[in-house]
Amino acid sequence: MVNTLAQSTQRMSTTAEGSEQPEIEVSKAASDKALALLEEESLDTDKAGLRLFVQQGGCAGLSYGMRFDTSPDEDDIVYEHHGLRVFVDPASIQYIAGSVVEYETGLQGAGFDVENPNIVSECGCGESFRT
DSSP states (O other): OOOOEEOOOOOOOEESTTOSSOOOEEOHHHHHHHHHHHHHTTOOTTTOEEEEEEEEOSTTSEEEEEEEESSOOTTOEEEEETTEEEEEOHHHHHHHTTOEEEEEEETTEEEEEEEOTTOSEEOTTSSOEEO
16 A cells, blocks of 8 residues: 555535445544554544545556555545545546455555455456456
């Protein structure tokens, strides 16, 4: 996960309530780890959160991006799980609606993983996907 901050102005956001898109879920382990990282960065966990987005890239066409933001953008969908706020922009939600963010540890290391039900195909390394 990229531990960068995107400076954004304080704006109102749309909450997941009333959204027609399937909710983005976040496991307890992923929430706990992200909250710990937010606190290490001295960010206010009542306002700041994890931004989950989709960008062009990788051999399959699309890849995930994650970073910390100090607040949601005006048109973001905001989810909250286990005390963690997750910000998703309208362009990204169409690709990741219904996904689950997990935090996994293993022999290859530890990190955040997105389990996305919309994937049609992935590249061999699992870093990019197509819907």
